[in-house]
Amino acid sequence: MDEREPLSPDMFDPACPSSVAPFRIADKWGGLVILCLQDGPRRFSELRIPLPRVAPKVLTETLRALERDGFITRTAYAENPPRVEYQLTPLGRTLLPAISACREWAADNFDALLAARDRYDGVPGAEAAA
Amino acid sequence: MDEREPLSPDMFDPACPSSVAPFRIADKWGGLVILCLQDGPRRFSELRIPLPRVAPKVLTETLRALERDGFITRTAYAENPPRVEYQLTPLGRTLLPAISACREWAADNFDALLAARDRYDGVPGAEAAA
DNA sequence: AGCCCCGCTTACTTCAACGTAACTAGGCTC
DNA sequence: GAGCCTAGTTACGTTGAAGTAAGCGGGGCT
Numbered sequence: 001m002d003e004r005e006p007l008s009p010d011m012f013d014p015a016c017p018s019s020v021a022p023f024r025i026a027d028k029w030g031g032l033v034i035l036c037l038q039d040g041p042r043r044f045s046e047l048r049i050p051l052p053r054v055a056p057k058v059l060t061e062t063l064r065a066l067e068r069d070g071f072i073t074r075t076a077y078a079e080n081p082p083r084v085e086y087q088l089t090p091l092g093r094t095l096l097p098a099i100s101a102c103r104e105w106a107a108d109n110f111d112a113l114l115a116a117r118d119r120y121d122g123v124p125g126a127e128a129a130a
Numbered sequence: 131m132d133e134r135e136p137l138s139p140d141m142f143d144p145a146c147p148s149s150v151a152p153f154r155i156a157d158k159w160g161g162l163v164i165l166c167l168q169d170g171p172r173r174f175s176e177l178r179i180p181l182p183r184v185a186p187k188v189l190t191e192t193l194r195a196l197e198r199d200g201f202i203t204r205t206a207y208a209e210n211p212p213r214v215e216y217q218l219t220p221l222g223r224t225l226l227p228a229i230s231a232c233r234e235w236a237a238d239n240f241d242a243l244l245a246a247r248d249r250y251d252g253v254p255g256a257e258a259a260a
Numbered sequence: 261a262g263c264c265c266c267g268c269t270t271a272c273t274t275c276a277a278c279g280t281a282a283c284t285a286g287g288c289t290c
Numbered sequence: 291g292a293g294c295c296t297a298g299t300t301a302c303g304t305t306g307a308a309g310t311a312a313g314c315g316g317g318g319c320t
Contacts, residue, residue, distance in 0.1 A: 004169040007180040027307070039134040044267055050137040055309060060268060070246025080317055081266050091246065094239050101231035109224050116200025116221065157277070174297055185279060190298060210287055211296050 029054055029062045030071075031099050034088065037072060038096060041087040071095065155199070159184055159192045161229050164218065167202060168226060171217040201225065 029051065036047055047059060054062070063086055066072045071092035077083040118126035155161070159181065166177055177189060184192070193216055196202045201222035207213040248256035 007166055007172070007176060029308095036137055042137070045265090046137060055311095056268065057270085057310090058308060061307085068247055068250040069243050070250070076267090082268095082316080084267065091239060091242050095235060098228075098231040098235040101228040105225060105228040109221060112221050113199050117198055120198040120200070175295095185281095186298065187280090187300085188278065191277085206297090211294095212286080212298095214297065 027062055027065055029058065030066055031095075031102070033059075033062055033066060033086075034071060034092060034095055034099060035103070037086060037088045037092070041075075041085040044084050044086070047086070066092070155225065157192055157195055159188065160196055160201075161225075161232070163189075163192055163196060163216075164201060164222060164225055164229060165233075167216060167218045167222070171205075171215040174214050174216070177216070196222070 032051060033047060036042055036050055044056075044059070044063075047063075048054070048056070051059065063072065063074065067074050070089055072086050072088055075085045075087065077085070115126065162181060163177060166172060166180055174186075174189070174193075177193075178184070178186070181189065193202065193204065197204050200219055202216050202218055205215045205217065207215070245256065
């Protein structure tokens, strides 16, 4: 009658990989920063170009979090003007397929998501567009 | 000297799929709920089994958010006892590959992430374990 | 001297997500 | 009529991420 497997008793069982999901990968901007680093090391001010809406404070926090998680390294050069380079580690690179999968999903389906939201929220014209 | 492409001027250009990332897919528990629904419709109390640490209020909020985004449908049956079923929509199913990719990453690399954190935080013994 | 650049830091505020606990409604059974 | 069931709701408080605005330190330029 029901061919579905019973649901596991606790997804937070440490043995269950799903338990990881709530331990979010870094923060709101982490994925974007990782994408910016995929072609090679980048400097702080270089990262600010594609992310102009991210305040320096937030960017610093994001970079520190990514460093803490072992996804990037931070290298400061005692030059003039000072230079700091951020670079993906091998562990950081392992994230690229997953992030790309999310990006690909977004490219394909984000419009549908927004349309669904409009429909749910009763935005005028959303029904017609559905 | 530098073979890397220059970084795009603004990832928040609406034309750029990366701009989606900060519009998080639902919330902290959304991905887990979607996984729970992949084998077929589930009831509210059924979903609570694998997610015992999620308060009913939060589960309700999560389900509403997923419904709003068009990922699941909610169907209430006027039976006794009352029954409500949540089910993935086709759009919701499109998320499964991306979520699976994240899950797979976690299964493979979560230990490395935790070890990196311990090293960064200077947890005793973390160096030896590295 | 005064200004710029770089890579931040600091202080403060705002906001949404998350969580706890208690409670509800309608119908069922004991 | 006491208590259970389902599927929530309500009130309240906590937390932490994010944003705003400003400043800093050291060198170089003019």
